[in-house]
Amino acid sequence: MQDVQAAKLDQVKAIIAPALANGPIEITMVGDVSVDQATKAVAATFGALPRRSGAPMAPPLAGEVKFPAPTAQPVVLRHAGRADQGVAAIAWQTTDVFADSESAARRVVTDILQFRLMEQLRIKFGATYSPSADGQCLAHIPGYGYIAAYAEIPPDKAQLFFDTVKQVTADLGAHEPSADEFERARRPELDTLEKAVETNNYWLGALGGRANRRAASEAGPRCASRLEKVTPADVQRVARKYLTDERAWKLIVARSRKHV
Numbered sequence: 001m002q003d004v005q006a007a008k009l010d011q012v013k014a015i016i017a018p019a020l021a022n023g024p025i026e027i028t029m030v031g032d033v034s035v036d037q038a039t040k041a042v043a044a045t046f047g048a049l050p051r052r053s054g055a056p057m058a059p060p061l062a063g064e065v066k067f068p069a070p071t072a073q074p075v076v077l078r079h080a081g082r083a084d085q086g087v088a089a090i091a092w093q094t095t096d097v098f099a100d101s102e103s104a105a106r107r108v109v110t111d112i113l114q115f116r117l118m119e120q121l122r123i124k125f126g127a128t129y130s131p132s133a134d135g136q137c138l139a140h141i142p143g144y145g146y147i148a149a150y151a152e153i154p155p156d157k158a159q160l161f162f163d164t165v166k167q168v169t170a171d172l173g174a175h176e177p178s179a180d181e182f183e184r185a186r187r188p189e190l191d192t193l194e195k196a197v198e199t200n201n202y203w204l205g206a207l208g209g210r211a212n213r214r215a216a217s218e219a220g221p222r223c224a225s226r227l228e229k230v231t232p233a234d235v236q237r238v239a240r241k242y243l244t245d246e247r248a249w250k251l252i253v254a255r256s257r258k259h260v
Contacts, residue, residue, distance in 0.1 A: 104226035173240035
């Protein structure tokens with residue numbers, strides 16, 4: 001945080017300018033275009049640039065990008081806004097998309113976590129409007145992935161957020177979700193994927209950056225196949241494996257004491 005606040009524009013320029021001037025260029029093209037058309041278009045534009053000597057950026061090594069260590073007490077950041085404005089967040093490290101076959105199960109776990117937090121924190125307690133859960137398992141950073149939950153919530157209700165998350169995740173680890181809850185999480189993922197693979201935007205994301213990473217094994221039919229094979233028992237096992245209090249990194253954002 002302090003490094004970001006102290007950063008200067010000239011420092012950013014010093015990092016970016018050499019890459020813009022001499023770094024390698026990767027081009028991803030999707031849509032209704034033939035190989036011949038794409039070749040001619042690139043040759044007349046990027047291909048006409050002077051030859052670049054910059055070497056391709058090496059992909060990160062395992063362990064080079066680190067997830068924050070678990071925290072017994074939440075990290076606290078301060079703001080200068082209203083006293084009733086705040087944030088509570090929690091995250092658990094998982095792993096990358098290639099490390100195992102659990103990435104689809106982690107997606108379903110994340111969706112069920114979202115459902116349950118909405119039911120508890122918004123509907124039951126009225127503590128926040130839209131608690132959310134998110135999960136990432138990256139293709140280009142070895143070993144890096146996470147599941148996280150977040151809520152904009154008054155600071156005096158932050159403990160309610162953490163207590164609710166603890167109760168929900170403990171139940172997920174102790175019991176399989178019901179058949180109805182399981183399908184409410186998995187079916188939209190399958191439907192979304194089925195529609196997404198028909199769009200150019202999806203394939204831009206799936207194919208971009210392939211010069212510096214392995215092919216995205218989660219793309220298209222393979223991802224759908226993994227989701228089809230996920231079971232409620234997989235959801236329980238993955239929740240029990242990752243969503244524990246001793247693995248959690250926690251954060252609270254609250255008003256600065258000097259503004260109270």
